[in-house]
Amino acid sequence: MKRRSYLAGVAGLAASLVLTACNNGGTEDPSEPLSGAGKTLVVQGSAYFLPVFKEVGAQLQQQLPGLQIRYDELTGEQESSTNLQVVTSDAAPDVADIPTNLPPYRTLLKAQQLIPLDDVWAANDLENGYGKGLANSLKADDGRPYVVSYSRTLYGVVWYNKAIFSKLNITVPADHQIASMADLLTITNALRAGGYQPLAAGGASNYHLTWILDSLLPTSATSEQLTNFVSNFNSKVPVTVDYTDPSFTAVLDRLKEMYDNKVFQDGTLGMDSPTTNALFASGKAGMLMGHDLSPTGAKKTSKTDLDLDFLFLPPINPGVKTLPVNYAGNTLAIPKKAKNPAIAKEFLKLLMSKENQAKAIKWSGGAAPAIDLPTSLLTEGKPANEMALLSYGAANGTRDGWASIVPAKLGTTDPYIEKLFTGKMTAAEIGKALNGIRDELRSSS
Amino acid sequence: MTPHAFRRRGTTAKVPWPLALMLSLPALVGIVVVFLVPFVGTIRLSFTTWFGVGEAQPVGLRNYDALFSDPTFYSSIRITVLYTLLSAVGIVVLATVTAMSVRRGRLATVLRIVWFLPAIAPGAAVAVFWAFALQPVSGAVNGLLGKVGLGNTHAWLASPRHAIYVVVAVTIWAGVAFPFLLVVGAIERIAPEIYEAAQLDGAGAARQAYHITLPLIRPVLAMVTVLELIWNFNSFTTVWAMTKGGPAEATNTLPVRLYIDAFQNFEFGEAAALGVLTSVILVAIGLVGLRFANRSAA
Known part of the structure; x- marks a missing residue:
């Protein structure tokens, strides 16, 4: 009997604790x-x-x-x-x-x-x-x-410091489009020759390199391929394009070409986002891989007035415009x-x-x-x-960012791109690895 | 003597077992709550799939199988062992050398303070500071090198070959203070007469250090070495704040990998399996170290 009343007491205490917890969890009364x-x-x-x-x-x-x-x-x-x-x-x-x-x-x-x-x-x-x-x-x-999406960020944008370009007599590409890889190298070589770091990108940020991939993928893949890339991690969507497809690996090859040609700042793989932004804001780099709020961030950090304008990286397939990524x-x-x-x-x-x-x-x-x-x-x-x-986005359109839609496990490609840069993986091997992750996601969806 | 009593080693005092139990209870409760329960929980978790919320699904040995069949797991072990050995040895050697250098002399007190200063700064702040300072062009270290004509574009943290050594150097810089204090304490316990006798026999500073100081502080050095091995094997803050395991996974130590698995990929089961394996390795290091320390003390 004694044991029963003890148990009842414990149960009562537990119940009151649970009720108290519930009460603390919801302070609103829906009837009022x-x-x-x-x-x-x-x-x-x-x-x-x-x-x-x-x-x-x-x-x-x-x-x-x-x-x-x-x-x-x-x-x-x-x-x-x-x-x-x-x-x-x-x-x-x-x-x-x-x-x-x-x-x-x-x-x-x-x-x-x-x-x-x-x-x-x-x-x-x-x-x-x-x-x-x-x-x-x-x-x-x-x-x-x-969820509610409260703001679209336009990323995959190259912000450049107009004063540096002007000082070095660098011709600003028409319509914000760097037409070819050769044109990009002309700009970056001029910046290096002038004592500036070229394109600041946070290789250790875990996302800046993927931004470039997102920006260039729509200039390599057809819209059908892109639609499949952003949705085929779902088992309900048939796979019509693999990550080993040239439309994807060409972008990786371009990234490697940019790295090998020193388009990025020295030490990019050791720099995270704040370090990279600081480098640009301090006027030591001519360009920054960023998004629509980068100028606000750079101006907060910078001691001087920054006059910035934007550019887009050269497309994979010539003649296609590189557009802001949504x-x-x-x-x-x-x-x-x-x-x-x-x-x-x-x-x-x-x-x-x-x-x-x-x-x-x-x-x-x-x-x-x-x-x-x-x-x-x-x-x-x-x-x-x-x-x-x-x-510009309103007039020319924007592109959907592959990495901003697919699950992070698939879309976080920076670690792979780091391996690509350092020769530890090839574009084809990365494609194969991404196929594996996609198939794993499909089997669990 | 009653079997229900504990006898303190080397004394005749008897402690009745209820009293012994009562006195040890707070420590026992602490060990159970903060060590045993989480450890058993981690072992259980390692046989499940759990994404951080909801019910864990049992998967048997799948997490262990996934780890052992992943080549990057073995490279993480190699990186962790390299980082641990270099950091621990570096810290112990530097702590010993600096402790010996402040044994006497006018600047001894000032040097003790100077050597202890890195311990005052929080680990994460130290790592972030050095990560900034070591950047090419904008970093303070490169700035200084540039001023003396050695170039200002050294990108050590961006090099998969060099990044781990830079992290080791910062770990040593930040970690030397505490062992330094322990070694200083051990050296101060050596009777000055021994050094005086050695001096009379014509032994110089180097011979005194090698033949007197080192043998007499060996038990402390052994203990410090074991502790440093364990701490650095488990070290996360410096590596994460400086490189996040990069570039190209060149500094992806086991604790960094565990953090990524658990808190970025939400694969808590796999992270738990990694934690269990890490514990096994650490226990092995601890046992070997204890044996070594006991032999040193004997």
């Missing part, structure tokens, strides 16, 4: 109207986009008086690694930074740890705003969206363990409104909106060179 009083919304974001989130957060605080908002800045490394544990913990943020091309996203989907966002999408008609292709790529296998994986989600999911949804609705998407260009320093916007909303105050890139 939304209120900000006494609540703290936790929003994660990268340094580039926190200014945007803070502006949107301020609007939300006006709507919900008393609401406190805490902004947690994540590094790229946290986004791709330990954030999985944070998002699934009892201290989960309300709005989580979950890029769709990084491993945590698919792991969270598999474990059903994200809240569906159909209502957020419907509130701003994101289905049409994103366009069919992007909208479909942002949905999970069950056809429902669990990354739509800047995505936010609401974890199942979020304490204020309803307020988090309001935050996302505000963030994705057409007005705020337009203003975000200025708040972020030039990031492209995630949705198509009427030109009437694209108003004054945008940084000139970043807007020029956005306008």
Whole structure:
């Protein structure tokens, strides 16, 4: 009897602990109207986009008086690694930074740890705003969206320092296009002869080299091949092109040619992204492999005014334009363990409104909106060179980035490209290795 | 003597076993909680597939099979052994030499502080600082070399052949302070009369160091060497902050590989298998080291 009452006591204590834990996990009462009083919304974001989130957060605080908002800045490394544990913990943020091309996203989907966002999408008609292709790529296998893409990053862009080019009398290629490998070598040789490092790329960043691959692949593969490359990791899609196909290996061969011809800065394989950006911002390199927000970052680091413009690397197949590569994986989600999911949804609705998407260009320093916007909303105050890139993309089109769509295990090719550069692997061997990873993904999908 | 009592070695004091158990309980609980439970958990995890959330799926020996059939696993072992040996030997040798150099003289106290300074800086900060300082063109080291006409474009961290040695050098620089203190302490315990007698017999500084100091501090050196071997085999911070295992996996040590498997690929099962194998190697190093240390002390 004594033992039974002891067990009952333990069970009661355990039950009350569980109930307390549940109560702490959800502070919102769905039956009551939304209120900000006494609540703290936790929003994660990268340094580039926190200014945007803070502006949107301020609007939300006006709507919900008393609401406190805490902004947690994540590094790229946290986004791709330990954030999985944070998002699934009892201290989960309300709005989580979950890029769709990084491993945590698919792991969270598999474990059903994200809240569906159909209502957020419907509130701003994101289905049409994103366009069919992007909208479909942002949905999970069950056809429902669990993320919102809040900004498209245009990457695979070569930013050049206009003052250095001018000082060395380097002819700026027409229409931002470096027409051939010979033209690229003329530029890089002139920069080296003038005492500058040529194209700064973070060979140790784990993604800069893949950016170049993403930028050149659409100039080598046909659109059918590209469509298959970005989707054939899924077992439902038949494989019509392999990574050993010349359309893929030609890009790797080009990368090797660039490395062998010293197109990159000295020591590229030992430099990560901050070191590379610092080299360019300090005026020691003439060009930088970057994205639409690189000038903002460089200007923050630089002691002097940087006057920058953009170029694109020479295409693999002559006559084809190299275009900005579209990354739509800047995505936010609401974890199942979020304490204020309803307020988090309001935050996302505000963030994705057409007005705020337009203003975000200025708040972020030039990031492209995630949705198509009427030109009437694209108003004054945008940084000139970043807007020029956005306008170039709008006029000439953008390409989908292979690595920004396929799972990270397949798309993280920098370690292979490092081996290619150092002679440890050939393009064909890399193609074979990627075929293996693709088949592994197909068998588990 | 009752069988239910412990006798302290070399004494006649008896400790009743309930008291002995009670006194050891905090330590036992600590060992179980922070060591035994995670270790058993890791062994269990190594026989499963687990992506960080959700249920782990049992897969038998598949993770071990995957490791043993992966050629990069063996190159990781080679790199780890090279890094461990060079770092441990470098640290012990430098700590001993510097400790001997501050045994006496006017600058002894100042030198002790100088040699201990690297230990004050956090490991990650040290590694990031050196990674920046060693960059070509923009790095401080290359800047200095450029100023004396030796060129400023040395890209050591970008070279698969040289990167590991640069990381070893930084590891030694950052790690020498603690062993230095231990060796200084051991040297100070040697009776000055021994050196005085040696001096009277005409022994110079080098002979004193070789024939007096080294033999008498051997037990401390043995212990420090074993510790350095274990610590450097497990070292992650310096390698990761400087090279992330690159270039072209040239510095991909076992701890770096484990981190990538677990926290970048979310293959916790495979990472656990790697952790178990690493533990086996470390236990072997520890046992050999202990035996060596006991022989030195005898």
